[in-house]
Amino acid sequence: MLKPVKKKSEFARVMKQLAKNKLAILGLIILLAEIILCAGAPLFTKYGVAEMDYMSFMDPTPSAEHIFGCDSMGFDIYTRVLYGGRYSITIGIAAIIISACIGIVIGSVAGYFGGQVDNVIMRLLDVIQAIPGMLLMIVISAMLGPGFVNTILALSVSSIPGMARMLRANMMKERGNEYIEASQSINCSKPRIIFIHLLPNCISPIIVQATMGVAQTITLAASLSFIGLGVQPPTPEWGAMLSASRAYIRQYPHMVIFPGLAIAVTVLALNLLGDGLRDALDPKLKN
Amino acid sequence: MPVPVIEVKHLKKYFSTPRGMLHAVDDVSFTIERGKTLGVVGESGCGKSTLGRTIIHLHEPSAGQVFLDGNDITGVRGGDLKRAREKMQIIFQDPYSSLDSRKTIESTVREPLKVAKKYSKAEIDEKTIALMNLVGIDERLRQSYPHELDGGRRQRVGIARALALDPEFVVCDEPVSALDVSIQAQVLNLLKKLQMDKGLTYMFVTHDMSVVRHISDDICVMYLGQVVEKCPAKELFRMPLHPYTKALLSAIPSVDIHHPNKREILKGEITSPINPKPGCRFAARCPHATEACQQAQVQEEVSPGHFVTCCRIHEL
Amino acid sequence: MPENQNMPFLSVKDLVTEYKSDGKIVHAVNGVSLTLDRGRTLGLVGETGAGKTTIAKSIMRILPDVGSKIVGGQVLLDGRNLLDLPEHEMRKIRGNTISMIFQDPMTALNPVQRVGEQIAEVVKLHSDPGTDCEQRAKEMLEVVGIPAERYYEYPHQFSGGMKQRVVIAIALACNPLLLLADEPTTALDVTIQAQVMDLIVDLQKKFQTALLLITHDMGVVATVCDDVAVIYAGHIVEFGSKEQIFDHPTHPYTIGLFGAIPDMNEDEMWLHPIEGLPPDPTDLPEGCPFHPRCKHATDACKHGPIAPVTTADGHMCRCCRLDEISKEAN
Numbered sequence: 057m058l059k060p061v062k063k064k065s066e067f068a069r070v071m072k073q074l075a076k077n078k079l080a081i082l083g084l085i086i087l088l089a090e091i092i093l094c095a096g097a098p099l100f101t102k103y104g105v106a107e108m109d110y111m112s113f114m115d116p117t118p119s120a121e122h123i124f125g126c127d128s129m130g131f132d133i134y135t136r137v138l139y140g141g142r143y144s145i146t147i148g149i150a151a152i153i154i155s156a157c158i159g160i161v162i163g164s165v166a167g168y169f170g171g172q173v174d175n176v177i178m179r180l181l182d183v184i185q186a187i188p189g190m191l192l193m194i195v196i197s198a199m200l201g202p203g204f205v206n207t208i209l210a211l212s213v214s215s216i217p218g219m220a221r222m223l224r225a226n227m228m229k230e231r232g233n234e235y236i237e238a239s240q241s242i243n244c245s246k247p248r249i250i251f252i253h254l255l256p257n258c259i260s261p262i263i264v265q266a267t268m269g270v271a272q273t274i275t276l277a278a279s280l281s282f283i284g285l286g287v288q289p290p291t292p293e294w295g296a297m298l299s300a301s302r303a304y305i306r307q308y309p310h311m312v313i314f315p316g317l318a319i320a321v322t323v324l325a326l327n328l329l330g331d332g333l334r335d336a337l338d339p340k341l342k343n
Numbered sequence: 344m345p346v347p348v349i350e351v352k353h354l355k356k357y358f359s360t361p362r363g364m365l366h367a368v369d370d371v372s373f374t375i376e377r378g379k380t381l382g383v384v385g386e387s388g389c390g391k392s393t394l395g396r397t398i399i400h401l402h403e404p405s406a407g408q409v410f411l412d413g414n415d416i417t418g419v420r421g422g423d424l425k426r427a428r429e430k431m432q433i434i435f436q437d438p439y440s441s442l443d444s445r446k447t448i449e450s451t452v453r454e455p456l457k458v459a460k461k462y463s464k465a466e467i468d469e470k471t472i473a474l475m476n477l478v479g480i481d482e483r484l485r486q487s488y489p490h491e492l493d494g495g496r497r498q499r500v501g502i503a504r505a506l507a508l509d510p511e512f513v514v515c516d517e518p519v520s521a522l523d524v525s526i527q528a529q530v531l532n533l534l535k536k537l538q539m540d541k542g543l544t545y546m547f548v549t550h551d552m553s554v555v556r557h558i559s560d561d562i563c564v565m566y567l568g569q570v571v572e573k574c575p576a577k578e579l580f581r582m583p584l585h586p587y588t589k590a591l592l593s594a595i596p597s598v599d600i601h602h603p604n605k606r607e608i609l610k611g612e613i614t615s616p617i618n619p620k621p622g623c624r625f626a627a628r629c630p631h632a633t634e635a636c637q638q639a640q641v642q643e644e645v646s647p648g649h650f651v652t653c654c655r656i657h658e659l
Numbered sequence: 660m661p662e663n664q665n666m667p668f669l670s671v672k673d674l675v676t677e678y679k680s681d682g683k684i685v686h687a688v689n690g691v692s693l694t695l696d697r698g699r700t701l702g703l704v705g706e707t708g709a710g711k712t713t714i715a716k717s718i719m720r721i722l723p724d725v726g727s728k729i730v731g732g733q734v735l736l737d738g739r740n741l742l743d744l745p746e747h748e749m750r751k752i753r754g755n756t757i758s759m760i761f762q763d764p765m766t767a768l769n770p771v772q773r774v775g776e777q778i779a780e781v782v783k784l785h786s787d788p789g790t791d792c793e794q795r796a797k798e799m800l801e802v803v804g805i806p807a808e809r810y811y812e813y814p815h816q817f818s819g820g821m822k823q824r825v826v827i828a829i830a831l832a833c834n835p836l837l838l839l840a841d842e843p844t845t846a847l848d849v850t851i852q853a854q855v856m857d858l859i860v861d862l863q864k865k866f867q868t869a870l871l872l873i874t875h876d877m878g879v880v881a882t883v884c885d886d887v888a889v890i891y892a893g894h895i896v897e898f899g900s901k902e903q904i905f906d907h908p909t910h911p912y913t914i915g916l917f918g919a920i921p922d923m924n925e926d927e928m929w930l931h932p933i934e935g936l937p938p939d940p941t942d943l944p945e946g947c948p949f950h951p952r953c954k955h956a957t958d959a960c961k962h963g964p965i966a967p968v969t970t971a972d973g974h975m976c977r978c979c980r981l982d983e984i985s986k987e988a989n
Contacts, residue, residue, distance in 0.1 A: 066445075234441035237401050238504065241433050242455035243425050256445045386848035387819075493936055494707075523706040523875065528919035528932030535929070550849065557921035557930065580923065594853035596878030598920060600905045603882060608857060609850045613818075 073336035080332020086325035094141030103132040105139040105292060116308055124314040127301055129290070133311065137318050140292035143204065145322065147293070148274040151211035152266050158212070159219025160255070160262065166220065167227025167258075168250050174224070181217040189214045193276065197285040207286045211273050222265055226258035260337035267330035271323035278319055294319050346413040347374040348512050348544040349398065354407035356390075356397045363618040367393040369568035370407070375512070375561075378538065380545040382559030382576060384552060384591070388613055390568040391548045392436075395514035398546070399431040400424060411512070429459065432505035436517035438497035442489040448500050449475075449485040455507040474503040478533060495526035499533070506537065515547045519554060531558060552595050556580055561648075564588045567616050567624040570642070574649035584651045586659070587625045623653065631655055666738055667694035668869050669718075669837055674732035676710075676717045683941040687713040689893040689948075690732070695886075697836065698867040700860070702880040702901075704916075705890035706937055711873045714890075715839040718871075719759055720749055736837065755785040758830035760859075762842040764822035768814040774825050775800065775810030778832050785833045799828040803858060820851035827859060834866055841873045856883060877920060881905060889913045892938050892948035899974035909976040909985060911953045947978065955980050955987075 074080050093100055103109075108130035109122070118125040124133035166177040184192070196210035230236070231254065239249050278295025280286030282302075287293035289300045294315045301311035356368040367390040375381045383391045396402050398409050400416070408417045416427045435441035442451055452474050456467045475482065478499040489497055498518060505513055515534065519527040535558065537543060549555050555562060559576040564585065572585040583589045593607040611628045623629070626636040635654050642652045653659075676688040687710045695701045703711045716722050718734050720741065734741040736756070741749065761767045769777060778796035786792070797807035803824040814822055823843065830838060843859060844852035860883050863870045874880060880887055880901070887904040889897040889912065897910040908914045918931040935952040938944055944951055950960040959979050969975040978984070 234435040234437055235443045237396070238433070238435065238441055238501070239443075239454070240401055241399060241428055241431075242504065242508065243428050243458050244454070245458075248458070253443050253446075257443065386850065495936070523937075524877075524916060525706065525919045525933035526936075528921075528930035529934075531921070532929055532932060552849070553921040553923050556923060557927070577926070590850060594850045595923075596853075596856070596876065596882040597923065598877045598881045598905070598917070599924075600881045600901055606853060606857075608853050613848070 070336045074332050077332040077335065079328045083325040083328030086321060087329060090141060090322060091145065094138055094145060097138040101135040101138060103135040105135060106290065118310055125310040127311050128304055133314050136292040136297060137314055140294045140297055140315065141318065143287055143291060143293040144274050144277060147208055147277045148270040151208045151273045152269045154212035155215040156219050156262060156266050159216045160223055163220035163223025164227060164250050164255060167224035168231060168254065181220055185217045193280060194285060197280060202285050202288050204287050207277055207280055211276055215269055219262060219265065223258055223262055226261060227254055230254050230257050263337060264330050264334040267326055267333055271326035274319060274322055345377065348377045348412060349375045350410040351398060352408045354397060354409065355405045356393055356402055357405045360617060365617045366568045366619055367616060368397055371570055373563060373573060375544050375546060377544055378542045379560045380547050380558055382555035382562040383546060383548045383565060384550060384555050384562060385565035386550060386613055388616060389565040391565050392516050395433065395516050395546055395548050399433055399514055400428065429508045430510050431512045432510040433514040433516060434501050434505050434518045437521055438494050438501060441501050442497055444489050447486050447488060448480065451500055452503045452507060455504060459508060474507055478503045494522050495529055498522065498530050512544045515545055517549050520549060520551060552592065567619060569624060570652065571625065572651050578649060584645060584656055585653050586629045586631050631659055668697045668737060669695040670735040671718065672733045674714065674717055675730040676713050677728055677730050679726040685940045686943055687893055687940060688717060691895055693888055693895065693898065695869045695871060697869050700863065700870040700872055700884045702884035702887045703871060703873045703890060704875065704880055704887060706875060708937060708940065709890040710893040711890055712841055715759060715841055715871065715873055719753060719757055719839060754781055755833045756835055757837045757839065758835040759839040760826055760830045760841065760843045763846050764819055764826050767826050768822055770814050773811050774814055778829050781829050781832050795832065799832050803828045820847055820855060823847060823855050831862055835868060837869045839871045892940065892943055894948055894977060896949065897976045903974040909981060910978050911955050911984065912949045955984050
């Protein structure tokens with residue numbers, strides 16, 4: 057009988073590798089801290105998200121009462137950064153998950169079957185990619201109208217081609233390996249070859265790309281909000297906060313510095329994590 | 344006379360390339376009897392690997408027929424293809440790329456059994472253990488990944504996977520050329536033992552003449568997609584007839600320092616298999632080539648069981 | 660160049676090279692000594708991971724900068740210790756006095772540069788200003804049997820054997836005194852291998868080059884080498900002339916290696932592999948590195964460094980049970 061052997065889970069192995077990379081761990085800690093702070097926002101601030109402090113109209117700069125200061129409406133910026141993180145980070149993650157799922161399916165089909173199928177899919181993606189990313193998002197947002205869900209959709213459409221292309225290229229490379237011929241000869245079905253054999257071997261660059269893509273999407277969401285097409289004020293999305301305060305950038309720079317800093321720190325943390333994952337996901341790197 | 348396990352008739356496999364038709368396998372015929380080994384030798388690009396893959400239907404043949412146990416399996420699909428493939432397996436050259444680097448050894452060996460959908464979980468467990476014992480993989484390596492194993496062990500995993508469904512015919516595509524000499528001998532012994540125990544029929548593709556002599560009963564020498572000579576293994580080494588075979592044998596550096604091979608160094612290199620001209624494909628490098636070699640060549644049985652494709656064979 | 664009569668041209672003494680890999684030390688070369696004279700060929704035989712390539716790279720000092728280190732020993736070339744030379748001096752020697760041919764001709768050439776120019780570049784780096792590099796490069800192409808008209812072609816227009824000829828042309832363009840050939844024919848087909856090997860040997864005899872040939876193919880060694888060093892786990896376990904090694908191998912590893920090769924003249928049902936696996940170079944066994952696989956091993960083999968035993972005619976073997984084994988054999 058088969059004696060149970062301690063099963064090494066893939067996840068545990070990746071985490072162990074990741075733990076060796078100090079910067080990646082730093083990124084992970086920052087990110088987790090942010091998520092805890094944002095998710096539990098009411099616990100970490102005494103103000104409400106739409107609570108105006110009329111006293112702050114005299115002097116909105118940071119003080120003991122308002123550590124990040126207040127904005128032009130008298131809202132506490134620290135509070136709004138926390139609540140805003142809920143929107144920004146959700147937009148980033150949701151948009152990337154959607155685009156990764158669609159991109160993986162499209163890329164797998166194109167990469168595995170090749171030939172005419174690949175040709176048609178790739179030309180369609182070319183069409184999407186031929187439109188500058190920002191323009192495409194503006195068009196989609198303008199069509200669907202601004203708002204939280206529509207921002208997510210606009211952002212995911214524009215990052216599908218990148219994901220699909222990357223997966224397709226990896227698939228084509230992996231497809232040439234002999235273990236694929238081996239699975240054919242033991243009668244594996246096509247879906248089994250694609251999803252059980254090829255995909256796990258192609259997925260790590262996608263995970264890395266997705267991690268960094270979240271960072272990029274948060275910035276893009278901020279840009280959309282900044283030009284008024286994303287999440288609408290008074291919803292405290294980071295980009296929207298920047299946009300709302302841009303008129304005061306000279307007199308009260310703190311109004312843009314703190315939301316801007318929030319974006320920058322998140323992006324940095326995600327990039328550090330993405331870099332670490334790239335190394336940790338490769339099983340061929342020795343333990 | 345018993346039905347041969349594998350019979351190949353006028354098998355052709357062409358690939359279309361931007362520069363024209365690549366004649367990877369061009370009109371190859373042979374039979375392999377049960378329990379025997381046919382060695383296929385030739386240089387890189389002579390089509391020997393494509394031949395093996397075409398027989399077991401990893402590639403669709405362009406023309407010709409393949410018979411398995413007397414049944415024509417050329418171009419079968421669906422369930423018939425599945426059943427045919429269970430009887431024909433392949434062991435690959437590169438023990439690195441032939442295993443999925445993200446699957447454990449155990450799941451690689453289990454997979455054919457699982458995909459076959461004929462066995463219960465308990466049967467699969469039992470068979471997996473039996474297979475790993477059969478090829479000599481230690482049980483504690485079950486949960487290892489391929490990159491944690493050396494080349495010889497990886498090759499054993501590949502063998503276990505190929506044998507999981509109890510095939511009759513196994514294509515061994517250069518199974519030992521990526522291994523060191525001492526490990527190579529271990530794997531060759533294993534293959535031979537498995538053949539004796541299970542009555543397997545092998546097609547052994549290699550470029551190593553000493554390995555092919557050791558393992559084969561008959562040998563086919565291929566040049567640019569065609570069989571130039573076919574005969575029993577010992578006879579090929581004792582009395583090679585085709586000029587290419589002679590050159591190939593003489594080019595092997597001998598380990599016997601007192602009786603070095605009389606070298607017959609060929610000029611030039613293998614020409615392109617794309618849109619080849621009719622006539623002997625070796626003529627461009629052959630020291631004995633004449634006008635007659637530009638004509639299409641026929642295979643001839645020079646002595647019983649010894650086939651040569653050369654129009655000048657009698658003069659030579 | 661000062662000619663020293665009693666000194667061998669190349670003499671490697673107690674070379675020790677280590678790598679660092681994931682915090683562990685890989686003992687790649689462990690006290691290797693060998694000598695080689697002009698016009699002679701020394702075969703370095705061993706299995707994958709035995710340290711053959713590291714020896715050559717240590718001699719040339721082209722080990723990767725990160726994580727690898729020559730820990731001890733000397734590489735004396737004509738009496739000068741190459742390991743003491745500053746890098747800029749070494750750069751003059753590389754490609755000029757010493758050249759190396761790598762295993763894979765497919766990756767050794769720059770795919771976007773014309774082959775002729777790649778040869779000319781080496782000539783230019785190592786010759787007096789005013790030399791006609793292009794002319795010299797064309798000469799070299801002719802020497803290795805490629806028509807000079809092909810100077811302007813790119814590597815992808817050449818076949819594998821032709822590329823390896825170009826690599827040889829590059830290696831020999833500056834008439835090196837020492838040529839390190841790392842499995843120069845392993846990637847080639849047997850008929851092409853014969854052509855290329857003959858070419859290397861012809862040129863070596865013509866220019867009186869000292870040739871260090873790294874290979875795992877005993878047949879190639881038998882055909883071209885004068886002396887043979889058998890490497891196992893970073894140690895030279897046996898060293899001698901070709902006749903000594905092939906006719907009277909004494910180390911159990913060498914004997915095992917010959918036994919594992921399928922015999923071309925005799926029929927044998929079973930081959931005789933060496934059981935077990937080469938040791939992990941991060942964790943070498945104490946004593947003789949071969950003892951876990953050796954059927955003659957006793958307790959004496961498991962302790963301390965094994966002293967080499969050299970016969971009067973220069974046949975060295977590193978085995979403490981040498982006498983008993985040779986008695987058993989007789």
